[in-house]
Amino acid sequence: MTSTRLLLSAGLDRSLARATGGSVRYLVAEVSAEGAASAPSAPLDLGLAIDVSGSMSGGKLAAAQRAARGLCAAMSPRDRLSVVAFDNRVEVLLHGRTMDDEGRDAADRAIAALHPRGGTALFDGWLATAERVARTMAEAPDASPRVLLLSDGHANDGLCDRGEIAVHVGALLERGVVTSTLGVGDGYDERLLGAMAEAGGGSLHDAAGGGEIAEVIMGELQEGRSALVERATLRVALPPQLRAEVVGAFAHRMLPGAIEVTVGSLLPGQSKRVVLRLFCPAGAPGSELAIGLSADAVLPAGGLAIEARPVDAVVRLVGERENDLQPRDLARCLAAANAFQAEILRDTMARVRDGDHAGARRHVERALRRLERLARGVPGAERLLDEAAIVRRSIDENWDERTRKEAYLMGTKFSRGERDRRAGPRGSLSDIVPPRR
Amino acid sequence: MKTDEDRAEDGPTLSDLAAASGVEPRTIRSWVAQGLLPPPLVLGPGARYPMEAMQRLLAIVAMREDLGMSLSDIRRDLLVADATEIAAHAARFARRRTMPQPARARGADGRDALDYIARLRGGAGNPPTARPPPDTGLAALEQRLGGGLPPSARRARAETWLRMPVTPDVEISVRGPLDAEQRARLERCADLLRDILLGTLK
Numbered sequence: 001m002t003s004t005r006l007l008l009s010a011g012l013d014r015s016l017a018r019a020t021g022g023s024v025r026y027l028v029a030e031v032s033a034e035g036a037a038s039a040p041s042a043p044l045d046l047g048l049a050i051d052v053s054g055s056m057s058g059g060k061l062a063a064a065q066r067a068a069r070g071l072c073a074a075m076s077p078r079d080r081l082s083v084v085a086f087d088n089r090v091e092v093l094l095h096g097r098t099m100d101d102e103g104r105d106a107a108d109r110a111i112a113a114l115h116p117r118g119g120t121a122l123f124d125g126w127l128a129t130a131e132r133v134a135r136t137m138a139e140a141p142d143a144s145p146r147v148l149l150l151s152d153g154h155a156n157d158g159l160c161d162r163g164e165i166a167v168h169v170g171a172l173l174e175r176g177v178v179t180s181t182l183g184v185g186d187g188y189d190e191r192l193l194g195a196m197a198e199a200g201g202g203s204l205h206d207a208a209g210g211g212e213i214a215e216v217i218m219g220e221l222q223e224g225r226s227a228l229v230e231r232a233t234l235r236v237a238l239p240p241q242l243r244a245e246v247v248g249a250f251a252h253r254m255l256p257g258a259i260e261v262t263v264g265s266l267l268p269g270q271s272k273r274v275v276l277r278l279f280c281p282a283g284a285p286g287s288e289l290a291i292g293l294s295a296d297a298v299l300p301a302g303g304l305a306i307e308a309r310p311v312d313a314v315v316r317l318v319g320e321r322e323n324d325l326q327p328r329d330l331a332r333c334l335a336a337a338n339a340f341q342a343e344i345l346r347d348t349m350a351r352v353r354d355g356d357h358a359g360a361r362r363h364v365e366r367a368l369r370r371l372e373r374l375a376r377g378v379p380g381a382e383r384l385l386d387e388a389a390i391v392r393r394s395i396d397e398n399w400d401e402r403t404r405k406e407a408y409l410m411g412t413k414f415s416r417g418e419r420d421r422r423a424g425p426r427g428s429l430s431d432i433v434p435p436r437r
Numbered sequence: 438m439k440t441d442e443d444r445a446e447d448g449p450t451l452s453d454l455a456a457a458s459g460v461e462p463r464t465i466r467s468w469v470a471q472g473l474l475p476p477p478l479v480l481g482p483g484a485r486y487p488m489e490a491m492q493r494l495l496a497i498v499a500m501r502e503d504l505g506m507s508l509s510d511i512r513r514d515l516l517v518a519d520a521t522e523i524a525a526h527a528a529r530f531a532r533r534r535t536m537p538q539p540a541r542a543r544g545a546d547g548r549d550a551l552d553y554i555a556r557l558r559g560g561a562g563n564p565p566t567a568r569p570p571p572d573t574g575l576a577a578l579e580q581r582l583g584g585g586l587p588p589s590a591r592r593a594r595a596e597t598w599l600r601m602p603v604t605p606d607v608e609i610s611v612r613g614p615l616d617a618e619q620r621a622r623l624e625r626c627a628d629l630l631r632d633i634l635l636g637t638l639k
Contacts, residue, residue: 127554134550145550168557175550237501239471240509240610256612257507290467294502310502312464 004035004228006266008295008308012278012315013333013374016326017289019317021282026336026374027244027313029236031263031295032271033228041225042300043078045096045136045143046071049129050114051151051184053087057116060152060184060213065111067214072107074221075099080143082132083110086125087117088157096136122155123165126196130177137176144300145177146202146224148217152184155192162192170199170251173262176298178202178230182216186401190408191350198251201231201264203418206409208402223267229297229306232263234274237292241281242315248339249346249412250274264416266297272416275339280315289315330378337375338414341384344371345411348391352399361395368392448478448485458494458530465494472607472630473497473512489520496526503529513611516626517619601627607634 010029017023048071050064068083075081076099083094093110097103129147137145159165169179179200181193184207197204203223205216237258238244244259246252251262263272280289295308318326344367351360368388375381391407399407413420455462468474474493477484493515500506500514515523544553601609601623609627 127557130550131554134554138549138551171544171553172550174544175548175553177550235502237507240507255507257509288467288470290464290471290508292464292501292508307502309459310498312461314463314467 004033004299004306006229006232006295006297006306006308007032007034008234008293008311010291010293010311010313011329011332012313013336014326014328015313015315016318016323017280017315018323019283019285019287019319021280023280023323025278025280025315026247026332027236027276027278027291028332028335029234029274029276029293029295030271031232031234031266031274031308033232033266033268033297035228035268042142042144043080043140044075044221044224045080045133045140045145046075046221046224047082047084047129047133047145047147049084049086049125049147049149051087051120051122051125051149051153052085052114052117053120053153054116054118055120055153055187056184061114061116063211063213064150064184065114067217068111069108070214071217071221072099072104072111074218075104077103080136080140081107082129082136083107084125084129084132085114086121086128088119088121090121090124090128092128092132095132096139119157120151120153120155121157122149122151122153122192123159123168124157125149126165126169126179130172130179133177134172134175144224144227144230146220147177147179147200148182148202148220149179149193149196150182150184150213151193152188154187154189162189162195165192166195166199166251169196170253170262173199173201173231176231178265180205180220182207182213182220183405184213186405188405190405191353194249194408194412195251198249199262201262203264203416204409204412206405223265224300226267227265227300228268230265230300232266232272232295232297234261234263234293234295235259236261236276237294239289239291241283242289242291243279243281244276247275247277247336247343249342249416263295263297270418273335273339275336278315280317283317285317285319287317289317291315328378333374333378334380337371337378337381337384340367340371340374341388342411342414344368344388345391345407348395349399349404349408349411352395352404357396361392364388364392364395448488449491450483450485451477454486454491454494457491458498460494460498468494468497468508470607471508471512472603472609473508473515476633489523492523492527495530496523499526499530509610509612512609516609516611516623599623603627603631603634 008029008031010027013026017025048068052061072081079099080096081094081099082096085091085093093113094107097106126147126149129149133145133147137143173179179196180202181197182205183190183193194204205220207213207216235258236244240257246259246261253260259276261274263274266272291313292310293312294310296305298305344364348360348364351363371388372385375385451462451465454465465474469476475487475490477486479485497511500511548556599611599615603609609623611623615623
């Protein structure tokens with residue numbers, strides 16, 4: 001029997017909605033795990049996919065090599081490692097070697113042989129690594145299978161479509177393989193790597209320079225070791241007339257009558273908060289819209305499935321006056337505002353990246369008005385509004401790649417409740433936005 | 438021969454149903470209102486439900502959590518399910534509470550990771566099990582709130598829904614398409630439901 005438990009709670013910012021329709025409500029679900037800290041961690045079945053395209057020359061590849069060697073040294077003889085190099089072709093350098101002395105020597109030799117080459121067949125590199133991990137998984141089913149993909153560029157060879165790549169990453173997660181991504185430098189495609197990590201149940205990491213690569217890789221190793229559960233999934237069953245969408249940075253699937261959200265791994269003390277925006281329909285006063293929530297996950301050791309106790313949330317349709325007089329759940333309002341602000345940040349950065357500054361400005365202005373309504377009178381929300389206002393004021397400034405990536409990452413990490421694995425301190429959003437001209 | 442009142446004394450209470458299933462009482466009441474569960478035989482405090490309500494409730498929970506079915510899909514299936522099928526679903530609930538489940542190392546199509554990759558490499562018309570997230574987030578919110586309503590997800594999927602009024606406050610919604618025989622069966626269900634709700638069941 002396992003002592004690990006999966007916990008789920010949920011509630012609404014406001015539980016009443018106008019019977020005439022048009023109300024927007026926020027459903028806040030929290031998923032966490034608790035278990036004995038002394039439980040032995042599962043061995044790792046880790047696959048490292050390393051981008052060796054030409055752009056990795058000039059120190060980035062050397063830093064990745066140093067980090068990979070450090071990773072080998074930190075892995076235990078119970079762990080297995082696969083290493084795959086990819087540019088416009090894919091080379092399997094190490095397949096599922098146990099990290100005993102002999103395995104470490106073999107891994108060191110394979111890592112030393114990496115050198116920068118041509119284009120970036122990112123999907124093929126990921127797929128080959130996932131295949132190595134899956135083969136090892138078949139041999140050692142008690143290990144925790146993970147892929148960590150390092151890249152400094154954009155997919156420009158083979159399958160390049162972000163949505164389609166994320167579909168395949170999600171399909172492999174469904175079959176047990178977790179994927180995290182590490183963007184190196186300032187030129188990587190954060191939307192692609194972010195989408196892969198969200199669909200893959202892992203984390204998006206960023207490393208601006210050489211030293212940070214090692215910090216993040218070691219952090220990922222630590223995360224793999226200490227995860228209480230993996231592949232946590234939240235399922236939200238909705239009545240037919242209620243529309244909903246996920247706010248923030250979680251991959252999800254729209255199923256008939258339900259939304260399935262990939263929550264990913266959960267560490268001790270970590271709670272992941274998923275916010276859904278509900279578009280309430282018109283209906284008879286007094287009628288109720290019952291939303292059912294359930295969650296499941298698997299244990300890293302042995303892959304046993306565990307479930308959280310299902311919970312429900314109910315929106316009741318009422319008259320105008322009763323709706324206007326209802327109290328708000330301030331903690332959930334703040335949680336929804338947090339997710340909303342992170343969404344604004346990510347969407348704005350995506351537009352700025354595409355050079356659509358005017359569209360980004362219109363977007364953020366409209367969103368800010370809605371965020372103000374949601375956050376009005378909510379203690380702790382002033383900072384969110386201030387930061388969103390700073391982003392609005394700075395839209396037309398020169399957002400360099402590094403600044404944009406920091407802002408995007410901040411929005412992602414914040415909305416997913418994840419830790420930044422880099423050791424160097426990062427300031428708040430107001431510290432990183434470009435100064436006004 | 439037992440009367441309704443006699444039977445009511447044997448049936449489970451709302452608390453019994455909640456304790457056995459882990460479902461909140463207000464959710465159970467909501468499911469009763471939605472026609473998923475039979476109403477209590479006798480109203481008032483300590484009301485008791487028909488005996489079959491327990492099995493039906495456990496079946497609903499198992500269908501929702503094990504099979505990922507929506508309430509509307511469950512309602513549709515239960516409309517045509519016989520007692521054996523409902524018992525089979527309820528038995529799944531009992532199993533899932535007592536046995537650790539194996540990891541979901543296979544997708545909904547029954548393929549494991551290696552099968553999936555092999556199929557992908559083989560270009561065998563790989564059917565993705567997930568679709569890219571739809572256009573959500575701010576863009577969707579703005580479209581919805583700022584006018585220019587996009588086609589609803591339901592219309593976008595070209596789904597047909599049959600809405601069958603039962604009483605002024607209750608209707609049956611079934612995701613179609615349905616053939617004539619299925620429609621006729623549903624109409625009989627609606628008639629029966631109407632009689633139950635209005636107390637005209639003979």
